[in-house]
Amino acid sequence: MKLYKKVFVNLAKVLPDSIYLRMVFFSKLKRKLDLSNPRSYNEKLNWLKINDRKEHYQIMVDKYEAKKYVADKIGEQYVIPTYGVWDRFEDIDFSKLPSNFVLKTTHDSGGVVLINDKNNMDIDKTKNVLEKSLKNNYYYLCREWPYKNLKHRIIAEKMITNTVPNDYKFFMFNGKMDSVMVCTNRASGHPTFRFYDKGWNRLLYQKPELEPESNVERPENYEKMIRIAEQLSENLVHMRVDLYNIDGQIYFGELTFFDQGGFDTDITLETDLKWGELMDLDKIK
Numbered sequence: 627m628k629l630y631k632k633v634f635v636n637l638a639k640v641l642p643d644s645i646y647l648r649m650v651f652f653s654k655l656k657r658k659l660d661l662s663n664p665r666s667y668n669e670k671l672n673w674l675k676i677n678d679r680k681e682h683y684q685i686m687v688d689k690y691e692a693k694k695y696v697a698d699k700i701g702e703q704y705v706i707p708t709y710g711v712w713d714r715f716e717d718i719d720f721s722k723l724p725s726n727f728v729l730k731t732t733h734d735s736g737g738v739v740l741i742n743d744k745n746n747m748d749i750d751k752t753k754n755v756l757e758k759s760l761k762n763n764y765y766y767l768c769r770e771w772p773y774k775n776l777k778h779r780i781i782a783e784k785m786i787t788n789t790v791p792n793d794y795k796f797f798m799f800n801g802k803m804d805s806v807m808v809c810t811n812r813a814s815g816h817p818t819f820r821f822y823d824k825g826w827n828r829l830l831y832q833k834p835e836l837e838p839e840s841n842v843e844r845p846e847n848y849e850k851m852i853r854i855a856e857q858l859s860e861n862l863v864h865m866r867v868d869l870y871n872i873d874g875q876i877y878f879g880e881l882t883f884f885d886q887g888g889f890d891t892d893i894t895l896e897t898d899l900k901w902g903e904l905m906d907l908d909k910i911k
Contacts (some may be wrong), residue, residue: 638766647672647769647888654889667901671888674863675769678910683772686881689732690781696878700854704878709782715753715760718780720744726785731756733776734764740785756780768887787872789813792842793879794851796867798859799904803852805829808842819892824852831897846874854878863905 638646644661651659655668664673685691690711697705709727712718718729725744729752731737737759739752765774793809805821818838821829826844830837845851851869854876859865868879886892893901 666898670905687772707784711781727782731759732779791870794869796855798865801860845871
C-alpha cells in the first residue's frame with residue numbers, strides 16, 4: 627500500500643467524517659469541500675455520505691445480498707448465478723465448482739479473480755488476493771458509509787464470458803438517465819472510458835487527454851438496459867448502475883452510490899457542476 631494511502635486509512639479511523647473528507651477532497655481535487663452549500667457532483671456525493679444513511683443501502687452494495695435485491699426488482703434472469711458463498715478461503719470446496727468461474731469478495735471494490743481452468747489455477751496467488759481483500763474495510767478509504775459494517779465474504783459466480791466484458795455504467799439522477807460510461811479494454815490493465823447520452827451520442831465529459839478518439843458500437847437491447855437502470859435507481863437522488871451486455875443478454879453488475887469514492891478527478895469541472903445541478907439534496911434534507 628502506498629504511503630499516502632496508509633496515512634489516509636489510519637487517519638480515517640480517528641478523524642470525524644467531515645474533517646477527513648475535507649482533507650481528502652483538497653488533496654485530490656485541489657479545492658475546498660463545501661459541505662454547507664455543496665454545488666458540484668463531487669461535493670454533493672460527500673454531503674450524502676454524511677447525511678443519507680439508510681440501512682437498506684448496505685444490502686444494495688453487498689455483492690451477495692444485492693443479487694436478491696435486484697432479482698426482486700427486475701427478475702432473476704438478469705442476475706449472474708452464484709455457486710457458493712464462504713467466510714474463509716479454506717472453506718471453498720473447489721471440487722463442487724465448474725471448470726471456470728469468478729471469485730470475488732462481497733464487501734469492497736476489487737478482490738476479483740477470474741478462474742478460466744480450476745485445474746490450472748494458482749491457488750496461492752488466488753488465496754493471497756482474496757485474503758488481502760477480506761482484511762480490508764473499504765469504508766475507511768473514502769468514508770463510504772454503506773460499506774462500513776458489511777460482512778466480509780467470498781462468492782463464486784458463473785463466468786459469463788471468457789474475456790473481460792465491456793462494462794456499462796449508467797449515471798442516474800432521480801431515476802432518470804443522464805449518460806452511460808462504457809469501460810473497454812479492461813483486460814489490458816489500461817481501460818478506456820467513453821460517455822454516451824440516451825440516444826448514443828458521444829459526450830465529452832472527461833478531461834481532453836482522457837478521451838479516446840474512437841467510438842464503441844451501441845449495444846444490442848440498449849433501450850432495455852436503460853429501463854433496467856431506471857428501475858434500479860428509482861426514488862434515489864443519484865445511483866450508478868453497472869450492467870453487462872453479452873450479445874444482447876443483459877446482466878447486473880453492481881450498484882454504486884459514490885462514483886470514484888466521491889473524488890472523481892477524471893471529469894471536467896463543467897461535468898462536475900452539471901451533474902451537481904441534477905442532484906436535488908432537498909429530497910434528503
